[in-house]
Amino acid sequence: MTTFNTNEMNQQFDNCFMAPLRAYTALSIDYSEKMLNAQMDANKAYVDTGIAQMRQLLSVKDAAGLRGYMESQQKVAKELAERVKGDTDKVVSLQQDFLQKSQKLTEQSVKQAQTAASTMSKTA
Numbered sequence: 001m002t003t004f005n006t007n008e009m010n011q012q013f014d015n016c017f018m019a020p021l022r023a024y025t026a027l028s029i030d031y032s033e034k035m036l037n038a039q040m041d042a043n044k045a046y047v048d049t050g051i052a053q054m055r056q057l058l059s060v061k062d063a064a065g066l067r068g069y070m071e072s073q074q075k076v077a078k079e080l081a082e083r084v085k086g087d088t089d090k091v092v093s094l095q096q097d098f099l100q101k102s103q104k105l106t107e108q109s110v111k112q113a114q115t116a117a118s119t120m121s122k123t124a
Helices: 007-058 063-123
Strands: none
Touching: 007 063
């Protein structure tokens, strides 16, 4: 009669499947949090800019005020373009970081699975 060491089997199952799953899930949650924060920061900046522009437009009382408002729109457009570029760069950086970390996790998981497989074949 053969006896099975369930503790060893459970440990191997955890090492091969559950530990990598937990690591990837933690990485995904961190990435999601960073992305959401970046989006919320960007949205707040865009909303603040829009509200400031509406307030400035409300202060226009005459033709000279309207001309000043219209001239200031170039500056606002340039600032928004720079903000969009910065936000895009931030998102790309977050995505690249996530990709690199997930590739590293995958490589580690494959190495662990290979080690476990070779250990199991030696004991069998």
